Amino acid sequence: MSSENHDDELLRRLDRLMATARTIRRRDRxxxxxxxxxxxxxxxxxxxxxxALLQKLNIAGTSSKASAAYSRIASLxxxxxxxxxxx
Numbered sequence: 408m409s410s411e412n413h414d415d416e417l418l419r420r421l422d423r424l425m426a427t428a429r430t431i432r433r434r435d436r437x438x439x440x441x442x443x444x445x446x447x448x449x450x451x452x453x454x455x456x457x458x459a460l461l462q463k464l465n466i467a468g469t470s471s472k473a474s475a476a477y478s479r480i481a482s483l484x485x486x487x488x489x490x491x492x493x494x
Contacts, residue, residue: 421449
């Protein structure tokens with residue numbers, strides 16, 4: 408399952424739980440406990456997904472900074488090489 412499909416599935420699960428929560432009666436303790444358990448499990452899954460996305464963003468940011476640094480170094484080298492050949 409791709410991450411986008413997994414994200415969509417988590418959001419659909421949240422929507423289903425919210426719909427169930429809207430129809431619940433206060434005195435139905437069994438359903439409340441079941442819903443609470445489902446919400447805790449979903450919360451854990453969402454936190455894990457959030458942490459994974461944050462890690463990907465950090466890696467992408469680091470890669471982007473490294474690419475920019477390499478590009479600057481390469482452009483400085485080409486300028487230096489061009490300047491020495493012109494003399």
